[in-house]
Amino acid sequence: MKQENEVLVKVEGLSKKFCKDLKTSLWYGVQDLFSNVKGNKAQRALRDKEFWAVKNINFELRRGECLGLIGHNGAGKSTLLKILNGLIQPDEGKVTIKGRVGALIELGAGFNPILTGRENIYNNGAVLGFTRAEIDAKVEEIIDFAEIREFIDTAVQNYSSGMKVRLGFAVAAQMEPDVLIIDEVLAVGDLGFALKCFKTIDQILPNTAIIFVSHSMPMVSRICSQIILMDKGQAKFQGTDVSKAIDLYYTRFTSNESNVVFTDNSIELEHVELLNPVNVIDDLPQLNWLGDFKLRFKFRVNNMHDVPKFTINIFDKEQRPIGVLENNSKSSNLNIIDNQYIEFFVTHKKIQLSKGVYSINLGVANQKTKEPILKVNSILSFQMLHKDEIWQPFLLKSTYDNCLQ
Amino acid sequence: MLKLFYEIKKGVLQTRVYQKEHNKSIAGYLAESLNDIKSSLFLAKQLAKRDIKAQYRQSYLGIVWAFIMPLTTAFVWVFLNGSGTVKLTNTGVPYPLFAFAGTLIWSMLSDAINAPIQNTTAAKSIIAKINFPKEALVVSGIYKLLFNSSVKLLLLLVFLLFYGVGLQLSLLLLPLALLGILLVGTAIGLILTPIGMLYKDVAKLISIGLSLIMYITPVVYVVPKKEGLMKMLMELNPLTPLMVTTRNIAFGNPLEYLHYYLIVLVISIPVFLIGLLFYRISIPIIVERLSA
Numbered sequence: 001m002k003q004e005n006e007v008l009v010k011v012e013g014l015s016k017k018f019c020k021d022l023k024t025s026l027w028y029g030v031q032d033l034f035s036n037v038k039g040n041k042a043q044r045a046l047r048d049k050e051f052w053a054v055k056n057i058n059f060e061l062r063r064g065e066c067l068g069l070i071g072h073n074g075a076g077k078s079t080l081l082k083i084l085n086g087l088i089q090p091d092e093g094k095v096t097i098k099g100r101v102g103a104l105i106e107l108g109a110g111f112n113p114i115l116t117g118r119e120n121i122y123n124n125g126a127v128l129g130f131t132r133a134e135i136d137a138k139v140e141e142i143i144d145f146a147e148i149r150e151f152i153d154t155a156v157q158n159y160s161s162g163m164k165v166r167l168g169f170a171v172a173a174q175m176e177p178d179v180l181i182i183d184e185v186l187a188v189g190d191l192g193f194a195l196k197c198f199k200t201i202d203q204i205l206p207n208t209a210i211i212f213v214s215h216s217m218p219m220v221s222r223i224c225s226q227i228i229l230m231d232k233g234q235a236k237f238q239g240t241d242v243s244k245a246i247d248l249y250y251t252r253f254t255s256n257e258s259n260v261v262f263t264d265n266s267i268e269l270e271h272v273e274l275l276n277p278v279n280v281i282d283d284l285p286q287l288n289w290l291g292d293f294k295l296r297f298k299f300r301v302n303n304m305h306d307v308p309k310f311t312i313n314i315f316d317k318e319q320r321p322i323g324v325l326e327n328n329s330k331s332s333n334l335n336i337i338d339n340q341y342i343e344f345f346v347t348h349k350k351i352q353l354s355k356g357v358y359s360i361n362l363g364v365a366n367q368k369t370k371e372p373i374l375k376v377n378s379i380l381s382f383q384m385l386h387k388d389e390i391w392q393p394f395l396l397k398s399t400y401d402n403c404l405q
Numbered sequence: 406m407l408k409l410f411y412e413i414k415k416g417v418l419q420t421r422v423y424q425k426e427h428n429k430s431i432a433g434y435l436a437e438s439l440n441d442i443k444s445s446l447f448l449a450k451q452l453a454k455r456d457i458k459a460q461y462r463q464s465y466l467g468i469v470w471a472f473i474m475p476l477t478t479a480f481v482w483v484f485l486n487g488s489g490t491v492k493l494t495n496t497g498v499p500y501p502l503f504a505f506a507g508t509l510i511w512s513m514l515s516d517a518i519n520a521p522i523q524n525t526t527a528a529k530s531i532i533a534k535i536n537f538p539k540e541a542l543v544v545s546g547i548y549k550l551l552f553n554s555s556v557k558l559l560l561l562l563v564f565l566l567f568y569g570v571g572l573q574l575s576l577l578l579l580p581l582a583l584l585g586i587l588l589v590g591t592a593i594g595l596i597l598t599p600i601g602m603l604y605k606d607v608a609k610l611i612s613i614g615l616s617l618i619m620y621i622t623p624v625v626y627v628v629p630k631k632e633g634l635m636k637m638l639m640e641l642n643p644l645t646p647l648m649v650t651t652r653n654i655a656f657g658n659p660l661e662y663l664h665y666y667l668i669v670l671v672i673s674i675p676v677f678l679i680g681l682l683f684y685r686i687s688i689p690i691i692v693e694r695l696s697a
Contacts, residue, residue, distance in 0.1 A: 088692050
């Protein structure tokens with residue numbers, strides 16, 4: 001049963017500063033120790049060598065909602081989580097949390113490598129706030145969930161890292177938190193384990209307010225109902241439009257820097273362009289799903305007689321190759337102009353790539369010997385637009401009809 | 406009835422507020438701290454068990470190591486005394502027993518002083534990742550000290566019998582006296598821990614300081630009868646009454662410095678509580694500075 005309107009997490013004007021220099025930081029630490037004893041009433045301005053790691057974050061989270069915190073490394077996500085978990089104090093603002101807080105920040109923290117898995121279940125459980133009776137009641141369930149019954153009486157130092165994480169999650173999954181904080185822990189472990197984690201999260205989500213930090217946008221779009229996109233400690237975007245936030249996140253990573261991986265100097269890419277984009281934002285051309293994907297290339301050639309073979313690969317944001325355009329052939333009739341240039345269009349009609357940002361790598365090889373001539377990564381990035389966020393790279397146009405009319 | 410209580414407890418959500426300022430009184434803090442101690446007894450026990458088990462599982466000699474340090478120190482002094490290298494005043498009991506009892510009690514005290522910093526440093530990784538009552542670390546440290554002390558106590562009893570001093574009725578008070586030693590030691594260690602976590606210098610100073618202070622504490626020799634600098638220093642040193650009284654209780658001798666002893670014990674209680682509060686308040690800052 002969902003209890004509506006129950007705000008479990010309330011964050012108002014939260015800020016936290018850090019110091020860039022360790023020695024200075026330690027000295028500030030000593031000063032803070034004493035001002036902390038005195039009640040910390042004084043306003044905290046930035047001192048020398050300090051910066052705001054988190055600045056003015058505000059949000060409310062109710063039971064059944066999931067907040068996704070996204071942003072590049074060092075944007076302040078983990079710092080924010082540490083404040084929410086009560087590990088460090090804010091320098092400004094206030095956090096109010098109701099109920100039992102569970103945190104999956106590092107699984108299996110406090111495992112002692114010399115002790116057995118079973119002994120570590122008891123230790124880890126105690127650290128997470130279970131009583132002995134609670135652990136006794138749950139220990140078998142934990143062992144089964146972690147799928148390590150065979151090795152439960154082996155010292156944890158002989159476990160693989162995946163096994164340790166499984167054991168850690170199995171213990172933590174027994175918490176029945178009102179507020180759950182998850183920091184990137186699900187990235188480890190094999191696929192079966194990741195699916196199991198998601199199943200567990202799905203089960204507890206209706207009764208829990210979840211704060212989820214991840215770099216995996218498919219996971220974020222799957223779980224989260226609202227997003228804060230952080231940059232340099234500040235909320236660059238905040239709202240329930242998850243797909244818009246994810247677009248913004250991806251946009252921040254587009255770099256137009258191409259790099260030449262290999263060349264024998266006989267051919268040089270002079271210009272590449274995506275034609276007819278619906279829009280261009282920050283140099284990133286955008287294309288509608290089912291639009292025509294048309295590139296224009298211009299190469300300068302030195303001392304080349306035959307038109308080489310061009311290979312155009314499409315990569316997704318995580319640098320996975322997801323498609324390749326057909327090579328040019330004799331019948332393409334490309335030619336070399338004045339012994340100096342090759343210019344051509346390449347077109348793929350009704351492109352069905354799903355929403356997201358993609359980049360293109362180029363390979364040029366000798367048509368006959370297949371010998372590589374030029375290889376350039378990230379010659380161009382573009383963004384596909386569609387209303388639905390899906391994690392698969394292709395959204396294939398389909399129609400559904402009844403068999404019996 | 407118990408179940409009903411549990412449900413009520415579950416029904417009302419505990420609210421936590423994290424912010425910079427706090428308006429809590431010292432009494433309020435203390436109440437919270439003591440409450441957390443109560444609720445984290447199981448955790449403390451579990452942590453102590455974990456450390457004790459782990460310590461001996463990867464060791465062949467195991468518990469014997471608890472004796473080796475005081476035994477070697479005692480042996481050095483027995484040798485120095487027996488060979489005539491140093492000339493010590495008669496102690497009233499066989500010298501090996503005197504020296505061993507002294508170094509044993511001293512090792513308990515120095516272990517207790519070092520324990521809070523060591524335990525907190527060892528727990529850095531969980532402190533930085535999991536929110537749990539930090540008092541559990543202090544309590545588990547005390548549990549570990551109790552464990553080690555009781556093992557040492559057994560050995561002391563063996564020595565008492567072996568050297569013919571026998572088991573006096575006053576031995577019944579010895580556990581209490583040892584508790585007093587742990588209390589004073591932990592109180593000193595706890596006060597130093599927050600700054601000791603930030604600067605490694607503190608741990609080094611403690612270890613140098615202890616080895617120097619040992620010479621102005623009647624560990625392996627008695628307080629000189631003759632007036633002089635040594636006698637004055639020893640009688641000022643608050644560790645002297647702890648040492649002398651505890652050892653006299655073990656040997657069944659009349660108690661000296663009883664007033665000073667009681668004063669030290671009584672003062673150590675507020676010092677311990679202040680240390681506990683300081684510790685509680687400091688942990689977030691330590692986490693922030695060391696594992697951000």
